[in-house]
Amino acid sequence: MDEINVKKLKAFAVRIRMGTLEAIHSLGSGHLGGSLSIADVLAVLYGREMKVDPKNPAWPERDKLVCSKGHAGPAVYSTLANLGFIPYEELKTLNRPGTRLPSHCDRNKTPGVDMTTGSLGQGTSLAAGMALGDRLRGYSSRTFLIVGDGESNEGQVWEAFSFAAAKKLSNLVVLLDWNKRQLDGYTDDVLPMGDYVAKFNAFGFDTVKVDGNNVEELAKALERTRQGGDKPYAIILDTVKGAGIPEVAETVMNHSYTVDDDRFRRYMAGLEAQLQELEG
Template identity: 50%
Template sequence: MSTIAEVKQFARDIRIETLKALTHLGFGHYGGSMSVVETLGVLYGDVMRIDPADPDWPERDYFVLSKGHAGPALYSTLALKGYFPQEMLQTLNENGTRLPSHPDRLKTRGVDATTGSLGQGISIAGGMALGHKLAGRPNRVFCIVGDGELNEGQCWEAFQFIAHHKLNNLTVFVDWNKQQLDGELDEIICAFDLEGKFRAFGFDVYTVKGDDIAALLEVVKPVPTADARPRLVILDSIKGQGVPYLEKMSNSHHLRLTEEMKQALNETIEQLEAAHD
């Protein structure tokens, strides 16, 4: 069991290593990687049952990053937990790498699902959860879905499936950072009441600040009771979360860095590392 302070430190380390890897590469999905850092810190730092020495441990909990473009943050998390050497992070998205831009379970140790085609990860997570439930196994499944990903009809088919089968061994997070690839979420598809929508689908719904580690732990850590509905957590987050330089951008979904941007991000890394000390 980790303390809240330890989980916060772990999340800070994830943010630092993710920024380093992306900035070394010179381009990539900054904004959406940053907005899930605290959630990854909570899951891998104190909630999920995992064994980095045995990634295929049958009794482990499973994680699916349906918004696969945030793969760099997942890789940093796995490296910090010891699934593979941290030095590998500097090979992100390079030729021959085992760390492609989007997660591939056949390439990266510790990745439970290949994702990137939006809508498919949440479908995989639903299938995993049903399989464990039918087998009477206690494994929990966790999945992060992007808010822009909700444009995909396949997501809603998966949500119907999850609710219909009462998959209370599955916890879904919606990263509500309010931006997607080509603009503000509300400008691309009409806004709707997320909480009301998911409750109508049959979920127990919680909304928490995306960087509030204590609140995330309070909601996510308890094991659901037998009569509980599937759990859905809306992460009220910010694109580029935890990095003021990115938070101020009109859209940091994917960036190709200029020298000025590299300098600003390297300064951010130095500041985060100094705070770590």
């Protein structure tokens, strides 16, 4: 196993949260809760696991990310900005006229965004097709797919997973963001999905569940997915919607969230303190 630099990955996750906050504050409000819940997995994906090149974002043999919960675009953009795919200052153009950073991910607009998403469910089929396409081309590339728990209420999601298992797409890694909440409340109240591990296993996946806001657990689970085999992988991310900013996490309805100047200052100070503790 490669050495896991936990402090470095944690600091990257904090920086992803900072950039996300910058972007959403510049607009006044946005999808903060669901962006924050995936900051840690993005840090481990782009900080350790994925083969990408900020100078050549369209390199065909790169690993690919499909953020099927496309409303978490701000977290993806912050990740890309922190790595130099786009200038950091550009985060402040989120969803403005003419921007390269629309509220939902668009592969035709943003360098480093591998697939257009936003209509929930569809990214799953696209990711399965991308993984199959890369395999047919003989690439060693892998596709990482982030799906929301509310999104998994969509039937298309399970059709795509059946397809991925039938095609033995071990170059596909599904990351299910089990943050227990969706747009208008708790997933268990809207449409409970039961035991995700049992479900994915029944669909023919190699499945594990981890604390999705713990970079070390994430790194180990992702490292396991390098071994190939004949099954696609699923990692159930037990996360908190709003993770990393306590006041946001404690607000049940944090799907779309207002970030005024006062909140911005207070939340950014909290994140800076986290960074200080990690980096001194």
